[in-house]
Amino acid sequence: MNPKSALKGRGAQLNTPNRFFEFSHEMRNDFLEYCQKEGEKADKNKTLYLPVFxxxxxxxxxSPDVGMAYSMNMYQGCEHGCIYCYARNTHEYWGYSAGLDFERRILVKKDAPKLLEAHLKKKSWKAQTIVMSGNTDCYQPAEQEFEITRKCLEVFLKYKHPVGIITKNDLILRDLELLKALAKHNLIGVNISITSLSEDTRRILEPRTTTIKKRLETVKVLSENNIPVNVMLAPIIPSINSHEILPLTKAVSDCGALSIGHTVVRLNGAIGEIFTDWINKTMPDRAEKVLHQIQDCHGGNLNDSRYATRMRGEGKIAEQINMLVSLAKRKYFANKNMPKLNTELFEQYKGGQLKLF
Incomplete structure (x- = not known):
């Protein structure tokens, strides 16, 4: 990618049209030429935090193949900018693009802790693990300012309710004492996403995420404090990180992870166009090869919405990926398992404190 034309620190390099809108916004070449002649920036590339209620x-x-029953998201949109992110499409429901808008228009739910507490206090609610970040990362950069995730963890601890976390940011260590308190009662499970051991790969795939070194350190620190960690090797992208499955699995096992999970990349909705544009700019020498191999994993398409096959893919390339992951699990995770979280304490604390009678 030409560094002069690239938007620094962003994954997507364009805003795709919103499928729900009749009209779309386009950055015309004559406008770009005008800005260049006038010495002006056509795009200020700023992140906006927008409150929603x-x-x-x-x-x-x-979805039957996602692996969670309930989720919650403190933020919509994600400044991490991971180019492959399946959550991009959901930004269209909020009236934005799945492209750059997803990374630069972050919707903030400041009332999340109050809403969570109200939900847990419902008479009909029975404890089941609620996963923070089923869609976008609860420890993305916005969390440094708003601390919504931390406040939600305090609610989970107050009610002794099980919670899962999915993140790729070492900011989670800020809340280590809260996590330790939850782990004491077997109420917490953490999922750290690590897609590569290469910083060069990380920078282009996930431009505003924390470094691989810090992510591995995060797995180690959490594990040393008896906080169970599963590592998500997700997604596996043929000819980009598919060759790293075994060394990556060994690295996270050595850091104390108790299990791994994986998915094969799929590019649904607007993500197909966003990813295709991105890879032709960042990896022009292998763009066609990667795109064709992704298609080979999904019946000739970049996208795949079929339950049971969409996460693992099909065909020879997907089969090789899945076999490698199975081998890695047998080699590096024998006799290791994530614990089942405790759902027994919640009823005693549902009123906000331990019931004595």
Missing amino acids: PKTIVNKVQ
């Missing part, structure tokens, strides 16, 4: 925060997950 949903009525609920806990979502029931309907």
Whole structure:
């Protein structure tokens, strides 16, 4: 990619049209030429934090192959800018693009802790693990300013309710004491996403995420403090990080992770266009090869919405990836397992404190 034309620190390099809108915004070449002649920036590339006020925060997950029953998201959109992120498409429901808008228009749910507490206090609610970040990262840069995730953890601890976390940011260590308190009652499971051991790969795939070194250190620190960690090797992208499965698995096992999970990349909705544009600019020498191999994993398409096959893919390349992951699990995770979280304490604390009678 030409560094003069690239938007620094961003994954997507364009805003795709919103499928729900009749009209779209286009950056014309004559406008870009005008800005260049005048010495002006056509795009200031700033992140905006926009408050939103949903009525609920806990979502029931309907997809049968996602691996969680309930999720909650403190933020919509994610400044990490991971080019492959499946959550990009959801930004269109909020009236934005799945491209640059997803990384630069971050919707902030400041009332999330109050909404969570109200949900847990419902008479009908029975404890089931609620996963923070089923969609976007709860420890993305916005969390440094708003601390919504931390406040939600305090609610989970108050009610002794099980919670899962998915993140790729070492900011989670800021809340280590809270996590340790939850782990004492077997109420916490952490999922750290690590897609590569190469910083060069990390920088182009996930431009505003924490470094691989810090992510591995995060796995180690959490594990040393008896906080169970699963590492997500997700997604595996043929000819980009597919060759790293075994060394990556060994590295996270050595850091104390108790299990790994993986998915094969799929590029649904607008992500196909965003990814195709990105790879032709960042890896022009192997763009066609990568795109064709992704298609080979999904019946000739970049996208795949079929339950049971969409996460693992099909065909020879997907089969090789899945076999390598199975081998890695047998080699580096024998006799290791994530614990089942405790759902027994919640009823005693549902009123906000331990019931004596």
